[in-house]
Amino acid sequence: MFEEASEVFDNMFKTSFPLTFIVFIPAVLILVSPLPADAAHEFTVYRMQQYDLQGQPYGTRNAILNTEARSVEAEVLSRRCVIMRLVDFSYEKYQKALRQSAGAVVIILPKNMSTMPQDIVQQFMELEPEMLATETIVPVYFALEDEELLSIYTQTLTSSPTQGSSTAAEGVHVLDRAHSRSKKYLSGRLAGVGGEDLPTIVLVAHYDAFGVAPWLSYGADSNGSGVSMLLELARLFSRLYTYKRTHAGYNLLFFVSGGGKFNYQGTKRWLEDNLDHTDSSLLQDNVAFVLCLDTLGNGDGLHLHVSKPPKEGTPQHALLRELESVVASQYPELKFSMVHKKINLADDTLAWEHERFGIRRLPAFTLSHLPSHRLAERSSIMDVRSVSPSSRHGAGLPPAGPHVDLRKLSRNTKVVAEALARVIYNLTEKGVPEDLQIFTEQMQVQEEQLSSVVDWLTAQPRAAQLLDKDSSVVSTLEHQLGRYLKDVKRHYVKADKRDPEFVFYDQLKQQMNAYRVKPAIFDLLLAFCIAAYLGVMYLAIQNFGLLYSVIRKVTQPKAKTH
The missing domain is CATH 3.40.630 (Aminopeptidase)
Structure with missing residues (x-):
């Protein structure tokens, strides 16, 4: 059965180029679609404090993250995951991400923080209370630097101004109150x-x-x-x-x-x-x-x-x-x-x-x-x-x-x-x-x-x-x-469950996935091509008789004259 099918496809490809094109394009899309994402990396992230003290909320109030990554230098940060290193961190940049309603903020820390220059350490320590002073809707995470994460950050930094290929960060978590912890x-x-x-x-x-x-x-x-x-x-x-x-x-x-x-x-x-x-x-x-x-x-x-x-x-x-x-x-x-x-x-x-x-x-x-x-x-x-x-x-x-x-x-x-x-x-x-x-x-x-x-x-x-x-x-x-x-x-x-003086929230340590993906314009272009292809196929099926006669005229060999 398979041998007969292969002969049919072989003859079809040899004798009819339009038919070959119609069959070949869907086959390529089917074969390419399940390919894994390029440059995938899983790493541990640590969420910023979230607690209530005397009825006053502090820290980040969200943990949902499934957005496209950008460096803080990008012009548009709305619904983007902003990635920055500690050496480049400043309160102005942090506030910029919050003002533009960023999807999340990930701050990359060196593995050995005690080796950082004194001025950077002192600046960050002074900013920590400011970050916790009020509640923040934007999820804020910290991650320890490694080679792969640094490579992803470098790629994000390079692609942000040009809006080329980008990084998508994903990490969806469910928050739960944990005020019963003693x-x-x-x-x-x-x-x-x-x-x-x-x-x-x-x-x-x-x-x-x-x-x-x-x-x-x-x-x-x-x-x-x-x-x-x-x-x-x-x-x-x-x-x-x-x-x-x-x-x-x-x-x-x-x-x-x-x-x-x-x-x-x-x-x-x-x-x-x-x-x-x-x-x-x-x-x-x-x-x-x-x-x-x-x-x-x-x-x-x-x-x-x-x-x-x-x-x-x-x-x-x-x-x-x-x-x-x-x-x-x-x-x-x-x-x-x-x-x-x-x-x-x-x-x-x-x-x-x-x-x-x-x-x-x-x-x-x-x-x-x-x-x-x-x-x-x-x-x-x-x-x-x-x-x-x-x-x-x-x-x-x-x-x-x-x-x-x-x-x-x-x-x-x-x-x-x-x-x-x-x-x-x-x-x-x-x-x-x-x-x-x-x-x-x-x-x-x-x-x-x-x-x-x-x-x-x-x-x-x-x-x-x-x-x-x-x-x-x-x-x-x-x-x-x-x-x-x-x-x-x-x-x-x-804590008293009816009127607790302090309320803690869990999900403070999670795994995050980063993928190198094509930008959104690529998805739009691909969708347009698929729609155009389907439209052409629809018209071809509706007018199959006319299309068949045209193909016969094109492919039929001319009669020899003596």
Whole structure:
């Protein structure tokens, strides 16, 4: 049967060119149509933050993307996916894409962001809060640069001015509210000796990180440094409280909170549980002061942020005095100052964690190397620990963005430990010299321990949306605190489903597909050709008799004349 069919087609092609053309064109279209798209590439993208806090929406509100790609230099960006690299990023270009109702924005980041020039890093960190300040309908994604993605970007950049062959980006996702995800906090204590009604010193640090994209938020300095310092202080004072001779008359309470970047929700719920429910309270005793540790891994200064200056003769004033004396006598190169800022309840978010305690009338401070809460270093995806500052210095490059300098973190930890010890053991009143160092030899601060904790914390993103109840971060912190403290407990904080204070959204990490395709004008031209062909075929069928007679006349051989 197949042999007969092949003979028929062979004879048809040899004897009739118009018939050959009519059959050949559809065959070519059928064979060519299923060919795969050229230059297809699948890559991971990270969506910009999307959350509601106190009823106010923040970040991008959409995740649907199936558009043609263009660089930001193109004249028309409407319903296009705008691709730009971090080195070319600016707020003006970003706003241009939003004003022209772009279909989406994809910002390509280098794999190792800590190697970027300082001016570019600083500029982007300052723009992150601006990008999150209001809700954005346009989907905004971040992608890590690789060779294929860079090649696609180069092709898009080349084709944008000419509107030639372009790139189509596709990634359709379904958003879902995830407000039921719980925040956690951990607490443990070292009990003092000498009676039941002992003053309590509370040491606090929040463990979550924040940035414009949750899956890129590692928080090395903010607040990996604060958590590592708290664990090291727990280790040092647990050893002091082991021996009767050095067992002080203060209770030490260590508290690690979640939701710190979302208006300190974990701290708020912990205070409600321990101040409003007297049956299981840890704070009904005499609280000497609360010291919050936040962003302490760098800098040439220490700043004690207070909402109310401490009065002379109080434990709070004693801590301030001891911090000043330890810095002046043991680390004269370090600058220390007290920064006074009143709590502004009209603001949407609190400035520092100690303000949560101040609202409940508990004496509290925040110690940080940052002089202001508004600095971009506290909430940036540039706060990573992939390249050490010493490596950049050896390469002749300045430090890029926030980072953790282990020497300075170790120094700051020792300053806090020495000042706390002088307060707890009342060493100044006993006439102990200010330059006498307590934590030396076997009791000294271990820089390796601090380094291992920071490395572990920055090995994974710690955005609050990503840390569920089974998170290894919380489990490991609980284990570490349990090595040094007693009565370590884990508590969960869930948002009220009826009137939640915070609402998180998922689908923050997805796969995106990019294809190199022909421009839209090519599709229009192809459609016109197909329509014309079908029109010709329709007319040929309707007038087949006339067409057949014409073909017979053309193809019939002329009779020979003698």
